Amino acid sequence: MYPGSMRPRGGGWNSLSNNQKIGVAVVGLLIIYALLTSSGGGPLGNLLSPSRLMAVALIVFVAFPVHEFAHAFAAVHLGDDTPRIAGRYTLNPLVHIDPFGAILILLTGFGWAKPVMWNPRNVDIDPKVASIIVALAGPLSNLIMAALALIFYDTLAQIPLFGDMLGFF
Secondary structure (H helix, E strand, C coil): CCCCCCCCCCHHHHCCHHHHHHHHHHHHHHHHHHHHHHCCCCHHHHCHHHHHHHHHHHHHHHHHHHHHHHHHHHHHHHCHHHHHHHCCCCCCHHHHEEHHHHHHHHHHCCEEECCCCCCHHCCCHHHHHHHHHHHHHHHHHHHHHHHHHCCHHHHHCCCCHHHHHEEEE
């Protein structure tokens, strides 16, 4: 054993910054909200219903990766190879999933993916303009996915499980 190797790791609540404490409080409130508002049998209600699981899977395995890939695509095509080097220039959902964000989306309907890192100093245009383009790429991909979903809404709503799943949104 090395001297000091038996010291407890971390410092507990007091070692957290104010922002981290706020984050813990927000996550706790979201989980409490999910438990209080879920309907159906038991305290977790319909959290594990097939339609909700299908909706969450669609978000985690399609929407999140497309959104993050859009950020990476914009950065790479503006001249920054950071997303490509980091392995984020892909639609593979496993690369983009943040486990905590995925669990929270199941529990609360609110979640996130791992953000794509990029370097504005590596782009071929003005870094401020590049920042705007890269930042807007993700939400623009969400709007495109929503438009595509609206186009196919009537068809998908006729399928019972899809109809229930669409109620999640």
